[in-house]
Amino acid sequence: MTSIKIPTPLRPYTANQSEVTVTGTTVGEALADLVAQFPDLRPHLFNGAELRDFVNVFLGEEDIRFLYGVDTPLDPNARLRIVPAIAGGKNEDSSGPERNVDHSALRINQVFIIGLLVLAFVLDAPALAAFVAAVMLIGAARPGAELFKLVYWGILRPAGIVRPDVIPDNPEPHRFAQGLGGIFAGLGALALFAGASAIGWALTWLVVALASLNLFFGWCAGCNVYYLLNRLGAPGFNRQRVKARQ
């Protein structure tokens, strides 16, 4: 005789028995005998003639899907077990996929930009200013390759050092702002290398000032330029401001 272990939520249909004895030489025959003995089980195990997607049947430790499915032969004293697959998840917004931005990642990015550019000024190190400009421009060109944000995603957030701050927002204006900052920082670095120190450091401090406004006051100059261009109908600037969800 084959035994079948019944999952807790389906036991009301087997007179609260956790294990039921059935006959049959294959898994399919055993399940057919099970639902013949306990007809109320059928709609929860089968959809028509097919086993429901979330119903897993195990022979010993093996999922029958990795054996021969319902044709899997059974030894006389086989032990079967029904295990529901557990899965869940939130509704996607009916107005479209949700757009969220983790503002902690943005802030960490700004901290690095401000810190390293100030350090470049203090150390009189144009190479460091050029490095920051390169990181900003590469990040703006390829969102997955933002070095300072990778520090956040790879280290600070997983370690719990910085908590995420995910809010409905468009990523595009922030990317645009970063590109704009990267261009200013890059021009500044070029000026420094060309010997025009005053212009070079002025541009560098402009980037520091704008990043600080964003970091400390949440005012993103580049984003405002982006949304202004959106209102003027500039091609490619097709995201409108996200209204706060309530």
Place this chain on the structure above:
Amino acid sequence: MTIRLSPVLQTRIYAQLQQVYPNEGGGFLLGSVEGGGMVVVETRPVENVFAAEQQHHRYAMTSHDWARLEDEADARGLALLGYYHSHPDSPPIPSAYDREHALPNFVYVIVGVQNGQAVETRAWQLGQDRSTFDELTLLIE
């Protein structure tokens, strides 16, 4: 139908789900059925095994986790009452995805986590005809 969850266990669930935010997290509810109601005795966090890039809106656990916890509950005379999971930045209301994957006689506790803070817990059960989710009375006491 009512389900009772102690404030201590709710705090534990909240701490776990805030920790995994902005991803979804979850676990099992072990307990007993007394009269017309259910009482949660233990909560057991279970790892989210959905693909990492999908975990912000999906939660899944392995068959092995189910089997292990069910065996333990059976051995201790407890019942596998249901499971809990979070809806990050989304209300604690079952989604179509939740219903497609739901079982009857099983409690679905959903916690809304807004901006990293767990704010609301609601409990649901699939109707016998599988077409609707009915809300249970959740008593935090």
